[in-house]
Amino acid sequence: MFRFLILLASLLFYGANAAKAAEPSARPDGARLYAQRCSACHGADGRGGVGVPLALPAFLSSVDDAYLRKTMRLGRPGRVMPAFTQLADAELESIIAHIRSWPGQKPPKTAPQDRIAGYVAHGQTLYTRHCAACHGAHGEGGHGTGVTLSRPRSAPILAPALNNPGFLAAASDTLIKTTLLNGREGTPMRSFLKQGLKERDINDIVAYVRSFEQLSPPPGARVLESESPVLVRVSPYSVEETVEKVKTAVGAANMRLIRVQTLDQGFVADGKENHDQTIVYSCDFSFLNEALKVDPRVGLFLPCRVTVIRHAGKVQVMTINPKRLSRIFNNAELNDLCEQMYKVYVEILEESVL
């Protein structure tokens, strides 16, 4: 029965992408795929940035290929690392081979042990004492994405979220134990043996970390759902009047008006613009600054923009749905900001058509 359920769950997860994951006929170029899919976050040579510094010898020598494979396939829900569901298995393997080709990178010799027994309660006590300061009281990990604006560049790595379903699926007990035993040179992670813990204590911590699987998905792995990609209201006013009301609403929301332009400005000659598609750009720079600290990629949907159109005889006011950003960026730390932005947009829309 369990075999069937596991198979079913696996099919649910992978099934939608099965066709795409078919083996391509030519052997994939791992270096090129790494450059395309990984280097933006992990660095061209694996030195890190948004993502962990893969090129750390202490990292790659402690993780096996299965860990890398599952991490790429499953990602880290809510923690920026996406699930590369579109990549074929052969492409994943070629990326792993490329990473393993870097100088000094050797996979671990020990075979992953499926389960390491330990006392969870004792492990929790030790975890609170030795791990929580970096990894969070409940394994939620360090904050921020790790890119330029969110933390000093001297910090080599953010403490991983140990309670993340993606991590728990990818990391074997052996991997967790090895990391605790040896630490990770080049990161703040120190050997717990050298800190005086015994191997059985470390087993208890492993058992406690593994017990996170029994809990509900943590808030740090949550992604907001959005039923619609846009928020829309019908205006009883003309386009010109509605634009003026949007400008007033934007001011009431403490945003600075940046500019008003037509959608086609920059595409057509001056004087030929279609004013039935007008965009009002505005920004709360303090909010923007906070959002960029959390995740510098959010600029993709900034500055704030409200579109006023006349279509089929009706005037409509619309914006993107900020809740979609949560899914796009896969960063749970943005969820509160997305919710805030959603409320602000709804207020502006309501105010504009009042």
Add this chain to the structure above:
Amino acid sequence: MNRLRMLVVFVLLGLGVSAAADELLMARITQPFPEAMNNLQETIRAKGYVVSRVQRVDVGLTSSGFQTAEYRLVFFGKQAEIRELSAAYPELIPYLPLTIVVFAEGDDTLVLATDPLKLGEFFNKPELLKRFGVWEKDVRAIFDDVSRIP
């Protein structure tokens, strides 16, 4: 027990918190920001698109007293496409024109855009899916090309 563990993880990933598929196209350009910006715009034009505007987000931030590295938005598209799509599908307008974020990360420059194919989840019309597919290929090609410029 181990099977139960696997099942829990798969179900959590598969149902509750699976929404982590890559929706962003990103690339690292191993050039300083000014060169990368120039090369990006030239590459966009070489693909037949018009750069309609460059939004200097960093200037707005610094003028408001916040520190930031170089950070710009590049808006681009094709006039005929923008006109036709916005007329036929006005709910697409908030996602038009196409946008690329460009920001400095040390001596490198990062560029990113949403994967246009993902719009198909919401705008599921055959003609739109075809258009989103073309955009996705073009944005990937732009990122590939600009990343290869020495």
